[in-house]
Amino acid sequence: MSAVMITRKVRKWEKLPGKNTFCCDGRVMMARQKGVFYLTLFLIVGTCALFFAFECPYLAVHLSPTIPVFAALLFLFVLAMLLRTSFSDPGVLPRALPEEASFIEMEIEAANGNVPAGQRPPPRIRNVEINNQIVKLKYCYTCKIFRPPRASHCSICDNCVDRFDHHCPWVGNCVGKRNYRYFYLFTLSLSLLTIYIFTFNIVHVVMRSVDNGFLNTLKETPGTVLEVLVCFFTLWSVVGLTGFHTYLISLNQTTNEDIKGSWSGKNRVQNPYSHKNMIKNCCEVLCGPTYPSVLDRRGLMQLSPVSEFSANDTDASPCSSSTDSSNSSKTLPSTKRAILCLHKPRPPPIRNNPTSDDLKASITDTAHTSPAHSQAEESSAAKTPPLATPETDAEASVAKSH
Amino acid sequence: SPQQIICLHLTLSPFHNLQELRHSASLANKVFIQRDYSEGTTCKFQTKFPIELESRIERTLFEDTVKTLNNFYAEAEKIGGQSYLEGCLACTTAYLIFLCIETRYEKVLKKIANYIQEQNEKIYAPRGLVITDPIERGMRVIEISIYEDRGSCGSSSGSSSVSGSTAR
Numbered sequence A: 001m002s003a004v005m006i007t008r009k010v011r012k013w014e015k016l017p018g019k020n021t022f023c024c025d026g027r028v029m030m031a032r033q034k035g036v037f038y039l040t041l042f043l044i045v046g047t048c049a050l051f052f053a054f055e056c057p058y059l060a061v062h063l064s065p066t067i068p069v070f071a072a073l074l075f076l077f078v079l080a081m082l083l084r085t086s087f088s089d090p091g092v093l094p095r096a097l098p099e100e101a102s103f104i105e106m107e108i109e110a111a112n113g114n115v116p117a118g119q120r121p122p123p124r125i126r127n128v129e130i131n132n133q134i135v136k137l138k139y140c141y142t143c144k145i146f147r148p149p150r151a152s153h154c155s156i157c158d159n160c161v162d163r164f165d166h167h168c169p170w171v172g173n174c175v176g177k178r179n180y181r182y183f184y185l186f187t188l189s190l191s192l193l194t195i196y197i198f199t200f201n202i203v204h205v206v207m208r209s210v211d212n213g214f215l216n217t218l219k220e221t222p223g224t225v226l227e228v229l230v231c232f233f234t235l236w237s238v239v240g241l242t243g244f245h246t247y248l249i250s251l252n253q254t255t256n257e258d259i260k261g262s263w264s265g266k267n268r269v270q271n272p273y274s275h276k277n278m279i280k281n282c283c284e285v286l287c288g289p290t291y292p293s294v295l296d297r298r299g300l301m302q303l304s305p306v307s308e309f310s311a312n313d314t315d316a317s318p319c320s321s322s323t324d325s326s327n328s329s330k331t332l333p334s335t336k337r338a339i340l341c342l343h344k345p346r347p348p349p350i351r352n353n354p355t356s357d358d359l360k361a362s363i364t365d366t367a368h369t370s371p372a373h374s375q376a377e378e379s380s381a382a383k384t385p386p387l388a389t390p391e392t393d394a395e396a397s398v399a400k401s402h
Numbered sequence B: 001s002p003q004q005i006i007c008l009h010l011t012l013s014p015f016h017n018l019q020e021l022r023h024s025a026s027l028a029n030k031v032f033i034q035r036d037y038s039e040g041t042t043c044k045f046q047t048k049f050p051i052e053l054e055s056r057i058e059r060t061l062f063e064d065t066v067k068t069l070n071n072f073y074a075e076a077e078k079i080g081g082q083s084y085l086e087g088c089l090a091c092t093t094a095y096l097i098f099l100c101i102e103t104r105y106e107k108v109l110k111k112i113a114n115y116i117q118e119q120n121e122k123i124y125a126p127r128g129l130v131i132t133d134p135i136e137r138g139m140r141v142i143e144i145s146i147y148e149d150r151g152s153c154g155s156s157s158g159s160s161s162v163s164g165s166t167a168r
Helices: A035-062 A066-087 A098-112 A180-212 A214-220 A222-251 A255-260 A278-287 A335-341 A374-383 B002-011 B018-024 B059-076 B081-092 B104-127
Strands: A008-011 A020-023 A028-031 A125-130 A133-140 A152-154 A159-161 A166-168 A173-175 A300-303 B025-033 B129-132 B142-149
Touching: A028 A066, A028 A173, A035 A066, A035 A180, A035 A222, A066 A173, A066 A180, A098 B025, A180 A214, A180 A222, A180 A278, A214 A222, A222 A255, A222 A278, A278 B081, B059 B104, B081 B104, B104 B129
Parallel strands: none
Antiparallel strands: A008 A300, A020 A028, A125 A133, A152 A159, A166 A173, B025 B142, B129 B142
8 A cells, every 4th residue: 555645846946935036947046126137238238239330340450350359258258257147046045944943943042041021032143253253143033044154134135145245236136155256257357348348449439530530430430429438437337346346355355244344443353254365365255166056946846735744845855855765665564654654844842951061050851742742742832932033132123234 | 760771772773774764763853063163154063962962872973974074065165276276267268167067066065965875874874863964954054853763662752852861
């Protein structure tokens, strides 16, 4: 006898929380608002198209054919960097599954001890020592985790992003650990491309004006005027941005940290991540390892409509791992018992024993209940501390932005 | 006492392989080994032995597993000659080369997956434990699931529980 489970397989990206949009069956990941990204694309492609149409024929003949070739290579590089920045996972941290979330909650409760009635619980902060500096890790109420150092929650994408730099509307994505170097190379190469096109526009106009006169030149190549305008305004912003990020990279800082002033000022902590050497910092950021995405957007997961088996879509781990036996077609002699045993993992039974040894002595044991008993389950569910909301937390009550 | 005998039985439990574990045991608890940030943002896990595992596995085995995993991650994230070469070469191809070849990190992740699989089969499953690959939890925690044998335990509640407190 074997049980028949009607399951539907979906890719994990379809069930990811957060406000991202996915394309190409999970291969592409972007923010929701993409309008400005299309503008960026249009400006770059449009300007380069004008350059190839109006300037290049003249310059290739009168100066050198390598000019359009180099422009084409630069243009392709800019495009590749832009698409790489926009389409890749910036380093999103997945939200905690229910067991992990309640485990953290219990640790917090244990650490806080008894809060007198009517008083707000203390803010949820964990102190860690990094390179002899104390860094505070904040708790994220949306993702239910303590954010790793340098991570921040992007409110536009509604995700915690590792080494969060900023959310860039021009590329339509967050800039974080995984795509920062592509973003930097994009701004750098775009600066070069803009300067290149601007320079050769001027050269072209000058050369033509010598023969035909200035006004005639402008009439013959109207595209040049447009290009010069776009390049002029782009130059100031993009070159400035490249310079700013070069400065940040040499200090191994993120835009987020710079804006918040995390490492500046006398009384503040010094940047514990900097190697105190500009070359080393640059090398780490630009030539460091290529971090993998931890989201597994294209992995498969099962959605079972049958409640007994409740392979809940929030608990995808049993289905994604290739070693999992619940997907195997092996039928056991005690199949019936096996089915009853395979239930959705519940939050761990209430235990007041924190992992910290200091608190062990001060916490009293509560009676353990076996997960098998439904009665005990109810009481343990009632004892589970309600997952706190920002309103109950003193720190969150102070107006703060992510 | 009967409770002590039951505890002893479970430490010599008959979970011969991972599949048998998942089919005939029920999940009792989960322990989460947190990240160790003392050296910065590189991936490293705390080697502190959790109380919940005291009655289940020897401390040295657990520490060996975590230390080996930490070494794997350190190898993957090492910034040195090879990573510079990889980065610079990839840059010249506008990173298109990564569509064809595997990065060093991905290679190490495969080694880690194999290692965890092997550890689960040889050491952890016979003790009623299962380690989840950290990459499935966002590289935030090493999740260790603790299973209880339902059949032989019967209705004795709490005696076989994973907390060290009941063993006193």
